[in-house]
Amino acid sequence: MRAYDVIVAGLGGMGSSAAYHLAARGRRVLGLERFGPAHDQGASHGGSRITRQSYFEDPAYVPLLLRAYELWDKLARDSGRDLITLTGGLMAGRPDSVVVAGSLRSAREWGLPHELLDAAEIRRRYPLFRPEPDEVALYEDKAGLVRPEATVEANLALAAGLGAELRFHEPVVSWSADGAGVAVRTAAGTYRADALVVCPGPWASRLLADLGLPLVVERHVQFWFAPRGGVEPFLPARQPIYIWEQSAGIQVYGFPALDGPDGGVKVAFFRRGEVTTPDTIDRAIRPREIEDMAAHLEARLPDAAGRFLRAKACMYTNTPDEHFVIARHPAHERVTVACGFSGHGFKFVPVVGEILADLALTGSTPHPIALFDPARAALTAPR
Numbered sequence: 001m002r003a004y005d006v007i008v009a010g011l012g013g014m015g016s017s018a019a020y021h022l023a024a025r026g027r028r029v030l031g032l033e034r035f036g037p038a039h040d041q042g043a044s045h046g047g048s049r050i051t052r053q054s055y056f057e058d059p060a061y062v063p064l065l066l067r068a069y070e071l072w073d074k075l076a077r078d079s080g081r082d083l084i085t086l087t088g089g090l091m092a093g094r095p096d097s098v099v100v101a102g103s104l105r106s107a108r109e110w111g112l113p114h115e116l117l118d119a120a121e122i123r124r125r126y127p128l129f130r131p132e133p134d135e136v137a138l139y140e141d142k143a144g145l146v147r148p149e150a151t152v153e154a155n156l157a158l159a160a161g162l163g164a165e166l167r168f169h170e171p172v173v174s175w176s177a178d179g180a181g182v183a184v185r186t187a188a189g190t191y192r193a194d195a196l197v198v199c200p201g202p203w204a205s206r207l208l209a210d211l212g213l214p215l216v217v218e219r220h221v222q223f224w225f226a227p228r229g230g231v232e233p234f235l236p237a238r239q240p241i242y243i244w245e246q247s248a249g250i251q252v253y254g255f256p257a258l259d260g261p262d263g264g265v266k267v268a269f270f271r272r273g274e275v276t277t278p279d280t281i282d283r284a285i286r287p288r289e290i291e292d293m294a295a296h297l298e299a300r301l302p303d304a305a306g307r308f309l310r311a312k313a314c315m316y317t318n319t320p321d322e323h324f325v326i327a328r329h330p331a332h333e334r335v336t337v338a339c340g341f342s343g344h345g346f347k348f349v350p351v352v353g354e355i356l357a358d359l360a361l362t363g364s365t366p367h368p369i370a371l372f373d374p375a376r377a378a379l380t381a382p383r
């Protein structure tokens, strides 16, 4: 079969971006995907994803976000697609909550523009929200939403336009690597290339079994409601994205109302998934889950708790410390891996593609990725 420079296994958020960046650098790329383009079976579907810069997870993500924002604009321009909308964002909770304290730390450490609002100010500016008297919020202008399916489609179209060969409904069965190159096997045959980039999302434990990573896949549900009294006050020009940490550490996040098939106001719990696997995930939504979410909205954002429209399951692939895994494969210098995005990877899609292209072609990247080392203690400690 034809030889390629680089094979990309998995064309979801990260793999589609890697394929685009590699093709843009003039490489002959083969992309292999088990489902169709921009499908809804993995981690990159549901119409919207939050993006933000005052990153409560760790200030080490901020330089990557600053680069990602440049690349989001470029991707939107180059593809002519509507991919990113800045709505402003509220990171709300008690002052010592992870969401508020962590966001403030990143904002201060990196000098990111932000405001700290007390409960009265939150109510004054955003009357839809019902904060408790002792809750506050960090507000940042640069927060907003990105569109996962459109992003994957944009990456795939640009990659194909640059000559990448993209094969769908063709799962990778196995891969091997030696000094001479890589070989990737599917039901259709064996493909050879100089290098391999593996981005399997929730299927990482399968395609990267040899790494022995302690990954846990979780089922997470995205809910859409029709706001009471109409969508006007919930449109992106008036309603920011938000992440709200409530008592007992429960985090709820939400979006303004979008148009079209993604219409309605979307909300979800951030870290309250149930452990599953990509083969056994229950995609049916239970009435109790809808009631639970409606009750949360009723208390905090009551106008959003109108008619339930729909819900959709999605998967997180969590590492124990909730930081990503992005690296050259420790045992194979021709193989680069990206997985374990732990429910917060999508906003990084363009910069992860750039990093994966760097690693696959040169073995290193100027971007700071030490936090994502698969050999870090949090991933290798006995448990």
Ligand SMILES: Cc1cc2nc3c(=O)[nH]c(=O)nc-3n(C[C@H](O)[C@H](O)[C@H](O)COP(=O)(O)OP(=O)(O)OC[C@H]3O[C@@H](n4cnc5c(N)ncnc54)[C@H](O)[C@@H]3O)c2cc1C
Binding pocket: 009, 010, 011, 012, 013, 014, 015, 032, 033, 034, 035, 041, 042, 043, 044, 045, 046, 048, 049, 050, 051, 170, 171, 172, 173, 199, 200, 201, 202, 203, 207, 220, 221, 222, 268, 314, 315, 316, 338, 339, 340, 341, 342, 343, 344, 345, 346, 347, 348
């Ligand atoms: C409900 C929910 C809400 C989220 N909210 C946010 C948010 O607000 N902000 C944010 O930044 N992030 C968010 N995330 C996380 C973000 O969406 C993910 O981190 C990101 O989509 C992961 O991309 P990925 O490429 O690793 O996985 P995927 O997009 O799932 O891609 C993996 C691909 O590999 C393919 N594949 C697997 N095995 C094989 C094989 N053997 N052969 C060929 N192909 C294979 C799969 O079919 C899939 O297409 C959310 C995730 C969920 C589920």
